[in-house]
Amino acid sequence: MRKLRIIEHISLDGVIQAPGGRGEDGDDYPHGGWIAPFRSPAGCEAVIEAQGTSFDLLLGRRTYDIWAGFWPNAGDSPLANGLNAATKYVATHRSDSLGWGPVSDLGADIIEGIRGVKSTNGPDLILWGSSTLTSVLLGQGLVDEVVLFVYPVLLGQGKRFFTNSVEPSELAFVSSKATPTGVLINTYQYVGQLQT
Template sequence: MRKIRIIEHISLDGVIQAPGGPDEDRDGDYSHGGWAVPHADPAIGEAIDAAYGESFDLLLGRHTYDIFAGYWPNQRGPMADSLNAAKKFVATHRPESLEWGPVNDLGSDIVKGIRRVKLKDGPDLVVWGSSTLTRVLLEEGLADEVPLLVFPVLLGTGKRFFSDSGAPRELALIITKAASSGVLMNTYRAVGPLRTGTFSELEE
């Protein structure tokens, strides 16, 4: 079984919408696009490369797929080559309009489709953006690793990584590094349901 790895640029208050530019995602009249750019650092690129690994497939929501499809085929370089060559698995109700390939849709039952793809032999599956899809993966316990690039900004509004409706879960920090720009590069591993306790237990 291959792993599912969710990579996100995230603000301190949990927003993941449009980190890369003003027009990346204007859903909801979002006006803060490009908030990650002032904190760019070579260490961030190295962390992203490490999170992707040498070989990967992409697992994407339809909106992120369309953003990527309009950008990466026109780019050159190792990252562009890797993304363009990767097999894409997309959550969509319009499979007939998928043109950036190689590509497969996940079918009408998204969770069932993800489980089917995860069980197949192949490289690990990488998720980027795709705020709706990430919530499904977390709520269904399908995410194995979560590399988060935590930026020192508070955005207030925007699409969020964490859902208010999901079951509480626990993650374990397995890698952490800091970029000189103040970005924390944390990688978490899924552990299971949330544990609770009281401080009085620690005093016994």
């Protein structure tokens, strides 16, 4: 059975929207590109380490479209090569337009599609982005690990990592590292329902 790991770039106030650049989400979010001042070789190495050497991707449709427009043309690097080689499992209703492969849509029932992929043999699944999928997957108990790249910024507005509909849950702390630019990489394992 495969493990599912969520990896996110996140601000101190929980925003994950448009970390890479303006217009990234197809809108006019005013703070797009907020991770750029904190990029470092150590941060890139931490992303590669968090993903592992062999992985497949689980992506929402919007993240898939953004990445399909960038990563195939990003040049030869361990990060780009890993993302381009990974099988992309996409939550979409428009499977006819999935050109960045190898790729497979998750079908009409996304949760059952993810359960099916998780039950197969293969590399771990990595979910980047998708403020919509994260809360649903945690609520369904489908997430094994959460890795947060926490940036020392407050954005005040934007799509949040967890929506108000997230199920109360408990995560166990695994590890924390810091990059020279002040990004904290915190890793947690999913435990289950919140105990009070």
